[in-house]
Amino acid sequence: MPKHQSTVNEYIVQALAEYGNLPALSNLHSDVTFSYGDTAREIGRLHLFFNGIGLKKGDHVAICARNSAEWGVAFLALVTYGAVTVSILADFQADDIKGLTLHSDARLLMIDTHTAHALGDERMAEINKSVLGIVELGSLTPYAEPAAVTAQTLATLPLATELAETEPSVMFLPKVAELAPDDPVVINYTSGSTGDPKGVVLPERSIWSNIRYSIDGLTFLNPGDGTICMLPLAHMFGLLVDLLHPFVKGCHIHFVTRTPSPAVIMDAFASVKPKLIVSVPLVIEKIIRKKVFPQLEKQPLKTLVKIPGVCSIIYRKLHNKLIDAFGGNLQQLILGGAGVSADVESFLRKIRFPFTVGYGMTEAGPLIGYASWDEQRAGTCGHIVDRMAIRIESKDPANIPGIIYVKGDNVMTGYYKNRKATDAVMGADGWMNTGDIGTVGADGLISLRGRDKNMILGPSGQNIYPEEIEAKLNAVAPVAESLVIDGDKGQLTALIYLDPEATEKMSDGEKSAAAAQAVKKVNASLASYEQLRDVVVMKEEFEKTPKRSIRRFLYTADSVKRING
Numbered sequence: 001m002p003k004h005q006s007t008v009n010e011y012i013v014q015a016l017a018e019y020g021n022l023p024a025l026s027n028l029h030s031d032v033t034f035s036y037g038d039t040a041r042e043i044g045r046l047h048l049f050f051n052g053i054g055l056k057k058g059d060h061v062a063i064c065a066r067n068s069a070e071w072g073v074a075f076l077a078l079v080t081y082g083a084v085t086v087s088i089l090a091d092f093q094a095d096d097i098k099g100l101t102l103h104s105d106a107r108l109l110m111i112d113t114h115t116a117h118a119l120g121d122e123r124m125a126e127i128n129k130s131v132l133g134i135v136e137l138g139s140l141t142p143y144a145e146p147a148a149v150t151a152q153t154l155a156t157l158p159l160a161t162e163l164a165e166t167e168p169s170v171m172f173l174p175k176v177a178e179l180a181p182d183d184p185v186v187i188n189y190t191s192g193s194t195g196d197p198k199g200v201v202l203p204e205r206s207i208w209s210n211i212r213y214s215i216d217g218l219t220f221l222n223p224g225d226g227t228i229c230m231l232p233l234a235h236m237f238g239l240l241v242d243l244l245h246p247f248v249k250g251c252h253i254h255f256v257t258r259t260p261s262p263a264v265i266m267d268a269f270a271s272v273k274p275k276l277i278v279s280v281p282l283v284i285e286k287i288i289r290k291k292v293f294p295q296l297e298k299q300p301l302k303t304l305v306k307i308p309g310v311c312s313i314i315y316r317k318l319h320n321k322l323i324d325a326f327g328g329n330l331q332q333l334i335l336g337g338a339g340v341s342a343d344v345e346s347f348l349r350k351i352r353f354p355f356t357v358g359y360g361m362t363e364a365g366p367l368i369g370y371a372s373w374d375e376q377r378a379g380t381c382g383h384i385v386d387r388m389a390i391r392i393e394s395k396d397p398a399n400i401p402g403i404i405y406v407k408g409d410n411v412m413t414g415y416y417k418n419r420k421a422t423d424a425v426m427g428a429d430g431w432m433n434t435g436d437i438g439t440v441g442a443d444g445l446i447s448l449r450g451r452d453k454n455m456i457l458g459p460s461g462q463n464i465y466p467e468e469i470e471a472k473l474n475a476v477a478p479v480a481e482s483l484v485i486d487g488d489k490g491q492l493t494a495l496i497y498l499d500p501e502a503t504e505k506m507s508d509g510e511k512s513a514a515a516a517q518a519v520k521k522v523n524a525s526l527a528s529y530e531q532l533r534d535v536v537v538m539k540e541e542f543e544k545t546p547k548r549s550i551r552r553f554l555y556t557a558d559s560v561k562r563i564n565g
Contacts, residue, residue, distance in 0.1 A: 002215060002248050008185065008208045009080050009176050011248040016040045019250035022224055025069035028254045028268055032069050036250070039073055046077035049140055053132050055107060057082035057177055060187065062101045063137070063234070064088040065112035067255045070138035071233050072243050074110055079185055079207075082177025086187045086199070087234040094118045096197070100189050101127055104199060104416065109134045116143055181205035181409075187416050188236055188362050199416030202236070206365035207244070209387045209409040213367055214245035216386070218276060220331045223250030226272040230256040230265060230279065236366035237336055241278050262286055266325065273327035280337040284355075285344050287325070292318065292347070319351040332373060334358050336366075338549075339448065339467070343475045345378055357381045359446055361434060363425070364388070364410040368434070369446045380445035385410070390440060391431070397440050401449045401463070404438050405431040437465065454552060456486050458529040464492070469522065469530060476518040478502035481542060483550060484532065487557045491533035494519050495555060497541055511537055 005011045020037040027033075034042060055061070061083050065071055078085045086104040088097055090112070097119060101109050109131055116124070116136070121144070124134055128144040135142050179185065182203045189197040221227070227246045231238030246253050254272050258264050265283060295301060305311045323330055333355040340348075340357055348355050359369030359381035368390070369382030376382065384390040387409040394402025407430045414422035425433045437455065438448040450465035458464050466484035473482040473494060480499040487493030496515045503511055512535075519535045526532070542550040 001219060002250075004212075006208075007179060008204055008211065008244075009179065011208075011211060011244075012076055012080055013176055015248045015250055016043075019223055022250055023252040024247065025072045026252065026254050027069050027257050028228075028271070029257050034069055034073065039076065042073045043077040043080060046074065046140075047081050050077070050081050050083065050108075053108070055081070055083060055132070058084060058183070059108075060084045060086050060104050060106045061108045061110065062086040062088055062104055062106035063110045064090055064092075064097050064101070064115045065110065065137050066090045066114055066257060067229055067233050067238070068112065068137065068257055069253075069255055070112075072229075072247075072253065072255070074137055075233070075239070075243070076247070080176050082179060082183075084184045084187060086189070087239065088189055089232060089234040090115050090118075091232075092189075092197075094120065094123055098123045098127055100197065100199070102130055104187055104189075107132050110137050111135075111143070112137050179204040181208075182413060184413065186236075186239070186365075188234070188239075190362050198418055198421055200362045201413045201416050202362075202365045203413050205409045206412065207240070210240045210365050210367050211244055211248060213370075213385050213387075214241060215249065217370060217372075218245070218332065220275055221246060221249050221251055225249075225251045226254060226274055227251045227276055228254050228256060228268050228272050228274050230260045230268070236362050237278060237360065240366060241334070246276075262290075269325070269327040271327075273329045275329050275331045276334070277326060277330060277332075278334045278336070281335045281340045281344075281357075282338070284333070284335060285341055288344050288347065291325075292322070293343075315351040319353055322351070322353060330354065332356065334370075336360055339381075339471060341471050341475045342379075349378060359448065361436075363412045363432060363434075364406060365412065367410060368406055371445065377443075377445060380441070380447050382446060383444045384440075384446070390446070392438065392440055394439070398442055399439060401437045401439050401465075403452055404434045404436045404446075404448075406434055407431045437463075456484075456492070462527075462529045464530055469494075469526065469532070472522045472525060473518060476521055478514055479518050481550070483542065483552065483555050485555055485557065487534050492531065493534040493536060493557065494532045495536050495538055495542075497538040508537075 002011060002014060005014060016036050016039065020035065022036055023033055024036045024039045025034045061078055063071060063074055063085060075085055086106050088100050097115065109127060111134060124144040128134055133142050134144050182205065184201050185204050185207050186202045187199045188202060189199050229238060229242035231242050233239050233243060243253060254268065256264065256268055262283065296305065301314065305314055331354060335355060336358040354373045356371060356373040356376050360366035361368065367385045368388065370385055371382040389407045391405050392402040393405065394400045411432050414426060435452050436448055437450055437452055438446055440446050450467040454466050456464040456466060469484045470482045473479050473496065478499040479496055481497050483495040485493050485495060496518065498511055498514065503514065515535050515537045519532045523531050543554055544550055
């Protein structure tokens with residue numbers, strides 16, 4: 001375990017100094033690998049480059065690129081230089097990338113060929129008028145029409161590269177910035193599931209506290225262990241848990257540089273054999289539903305799992321088989337970003353699979369709740385993490401859901417250049433309104449019910465949490481995804497998008513019947529005030545944010561009529 005350090009940069013420097021010969025960052029689908037020593041040299045080269053173009057401590061630098069070792073190096077260089085990283089998802093629309101770069105007051109934009117192609121020459125020329133330059137990650141090759149400062153950039157590169165190769169320790173170590181706890185480190189733009197993206201300003205104390213908690217809570221990772229980074233680095237879960245946390249432990253981080261399809265991910269597991277996997281539930285649910293559940297419906301397994309004694313043997317074999325599918329060394333699978341469907345969670349708990357569900361949000365950098373798999377119970381998402389406090393706005397926080405408030409070191413300082421949005425969630429006493437509704441049990445475990453904005457008021461004033469109903473719908477074949485909205489005349493309406501593969505040969509009438517049957521099955525488990533009174537089969541998949549959350553605000557009773565014709 002790394003020695004206790006009091007700042008983020010002390011952790012980074014400690015890793016560079018102690019693990020110099022170990023591999024640090026690799027691109028899974030290419031031959032790019034940086035050792036910790038290589039990473040120090042690359043950081044030094046970037047420091048010289050930043051200095052050469054006149055970048056100062058506290059200046060903003062935007063990174064918009066797909067995951068890669070070069071992305072990781074750029075972030076480490078920026079934080080140790082004292083610059084503020086503006087992380088922008090590469091899957092944002094081109095106009096949004098341009099708009100967020102300008103809104104963030106970035107002085108430099110670092111991109112890859114994917115983002116360059118998406119932006120195009122015209123947008124890059126517009127951005128170039130407001131920044132020192134647009135450069136490619138890794139090579140630092142300038143994009144857009146060369147300007148005077150771009151020419152200065154080019155002149156800086158040979159010197160930076162030459163010095164990086166000859167005197168890495170001399171040029172790097174003295175340049176590490178000293179950051180105060182409230183100094184900004186990251187501006188992370190949320191993906192806008194409820195509207196326009198907002199720039200979350202995360203200070204040094206938040207990043208440090210999250211790193212410290214990960215070190216203390218995930219003790220099974222050792223120097224040299226392989227890990228996989230498949231969550232976007234432009235999301236705080238990816239940046240913190242998949243990059244910074246394993247880096248300061250001396251791990252070998254492998255970046256999934258291709259679209260993370262189930263096949264690509266399973267190949268990565270087989271190659272790296274990770275002890276820790278961090279993912280969103282959707283990926284794991286697809287694997288379980290398509291690879292495991294169909295087998296359990298076949299004879300003789302369908303009968304055998306109902307026989308006491310025999311079922312435990314079968315579950316043990318399924319456990320081992322699933323561990324092997326994840327590379328064979330898995331000690332913990334952490335799921336976050338959404339709840340796990342009840343059927344998948346129930347199955348994984350039956351076979352004692354080492355998975356847990358975390359609770360976090362960008363505004364907490366990201367950790368709020370976590371518990372190890374053997375501490376957690378079904379439907380919960382952990383205890384409040386260290387250096388954080390939680391309270392529920394409810395008369396009975398253990399049993400009656402209320403809005404969740406959090407306070408502590410992890411919490412953001414606010415939204416960049418958006419005082420109105422900041423004041424809407426941040427109280428003068430430091431408590432932040434998460435917008436989530438939930439409870440905290442007597443055992444301290446947090447349970448989420450849904451988002452405050454999404455809650456629907458029932459006919460007699462009852463609180464209806466659409467996410468809970470949607471989770472039940474999504475567990476019924478052939479439903480792929482769903483939304484529950486307040487439809488015409490106050491009746492609950494289920495918007496259902498069916499699995500295109502499973503319904504490929506169905507007529508429109510058969511699809512409607514399948515959706516109606518799914519609703520009927522779910523209604524049998526719902527209270528009278530939660531009953532779904534109408535169902536609409538969506539012709540196309542719901543519009544998503546880059547992190548694959550449905551843009552709920554687009555779907556109202558009136559808009560659905562327009563969308564579906």
